[in-house]
Amino acid sequence: xxxxxxxxxxxxxxxxxxxxxxxxxxxxxxxxxxxxxxxxxxxxxxxxxxxxxxxxxxxxxxxxxxxxx
Numbered sequence: 001x002x003x004x005x006x007x008x009x010x011x012x013x014x015x016x017x018x019x020x021x022x023x024x025x026x027x028x029x030x031x032x033x034x035x036x037x038x039x040x041x042x043x044x045x046x047x048x049x050x051x052x053x054x055x056x057x058x059x060x061x062x063x064x065x066x067x068x069x
Contacts, residue, residue, distance in 0.1 A: 002049075005042030009035045 006056030019027035 009038040
């Protein structure tokens with residue numbers, strides 16, 4: 001999922017550059033804003049995935065510790 005957001009962010013950056021090249025500052029602003037949102041969503045999905053893995057590892061460690069007692 002994070003790759004999708006990263007690809008969208010890059011595409012929106014290219015679109016923003018195109019708008020700037022043509023002098024459309026409003027379109028460039030909207031494209032840059034949406035690209036930033038897409039980039040931060042990719043970071044969020046990566047962090048969420050890491051947290052889920054960490055929680056799963058903690059549960060596994062707790063289960064193995066409680067079963068050995």
